[in-house]
Amino acid sequence: MLNSYSTADKVLLAVDCIIFGFDHEGLKILLIKRDFEPEKGKWSLIGGFLKKEEVLDSAALRILESYTGLQDIYMEQLHAYSDIDRDPVERTISVAYYALINIENHNAEMIQNYDPQWFKVADAPKLIFDHDSMLRHAIRRLRYRTSIKPVGFELLPEKFTMRQLLELYESILDKELDKRNFISKINSLDILVKLDEKDMQSSRKGSYLYTFDKEKYDAKLLNDFVLNL
Amino acid sequence: MLNSYSTADKVLLAVDCIIFGFDHEGLKILLIKRDFEPEKGKWSLIGGFLKKEEVLDSAALRILESYTGLQDIYMEQLHAYSDIDRDPVERTISVAYYALINIENHNAEMIQNYDPQWFKVADAPKLIFDHDSMLRHAIRRLRYRTSIKPVGFELLPEKFTMRQLLELYESILDKELDKRNFISKINSLDILVKLDEKDMQSSRKGSYLYTFDKEKYDAKLLNDFVLNL
């Protein structure tokens, strides 16, 4: 019978995580050397299997934490991948999630206790299975997301310069942006607070530091807008 | 062990289809009375279980065809739903797909041999499980899609009037559009061919019929744009 629960096939359900980070070198992606067969030792997204009593969103969080120690990361579902032979061992459907995190905040502990590595998106090694394709889709989604939601809160340090924000957008969109136009567009979003404090690392003159106005930022997360950069 | 294939749980994987159609009454959604327990007799999206040797995309096509006879329908994956108790019988993860189809082209055969029914989106009955939530997401996705890809080829008859196209967009976006602005924006997409033929049903004067320029339409499907309606 077509729709009998009892005769329907059951399958393994995996979750793979595309974790984006950002630092002075640009947009990065977090990868691990796979620690079990098949493809042991090859570069891979962080992944694992869904447990029966678990929701996908939670599985993504659990799996991310188990490989990185990272907690309370906001992830979004990307897509379900189901090619028959995507996993050579056994039929496995994988649901991919992606997240944005601040590298500096998390890196020390993570590198100490686990073994993930950051790669510049452009320099990422070949990945196992269909993970390259997942990564490509995630980048596309991130670019799109950038055009309708604010980005940066999760990726930048608490205090940051306008230049850092500009470089974040440039590295996500992979194109140069006009500095003055960018600043006025970002300012028109009204999500930044200019501090009375300068960062003196980057120049003699020093550049003002900003933070996000969390409330306004979150409000913008809910209501899509068009940001034409 | 965390990532052992042999100890990982297997789950049922369902596919549910949100089928959008359009006719003179507006945007519609195709539903069936569920023909098996639980919730037998209640309104439901068209759905079924993934088979082990099947890709999700194909499962969506197979399931749609089994309930409607519809073939060669282009569907897009929407989201994977995994609430623990979303299906009361057994843990089931469902991947939702959505599609756009032309009601008039397909209706006769479908209604004859199967028992699905069209509902105006606004008048849809309460659905089983989390199908209401799937439908809401699909509508949101369709609206978004409408702002970055052309819509209509799959939903309108071969030849259609500008008014029909306008009403399609209005019913998807659920708002009134300015006729003249709409026409000039659509024309600027350069995807329509104006025919030397009028539809005399709707008025004394008659209104010109259009078709889509399939090539240009398809090209626009690939490259996103912003259509500010």
Place this chain on the structure above:
DNA sequence: TTCGAAAAGTGTAAAATCTACATTAATAAA
């Protein structure tokens, strides 16, 4: 102390796009 180097900060004019809006045209039916 002055000078040079390096990045920060700032404004505008022209072009493009978006919006709001009303009249005339064509035809069939009465």
Place this chain on the structure above:
DNA sequence: TTTATTAATGTAGATTTTACACTTTTCGAA
């Protein structure tokens, strides 16, 4: 031939987007 009905059409003003260059600040070197 008149009337009723819907189709078709254009523009001016407002808004947004784009392209673009010079001045400011301060540290460190001469």
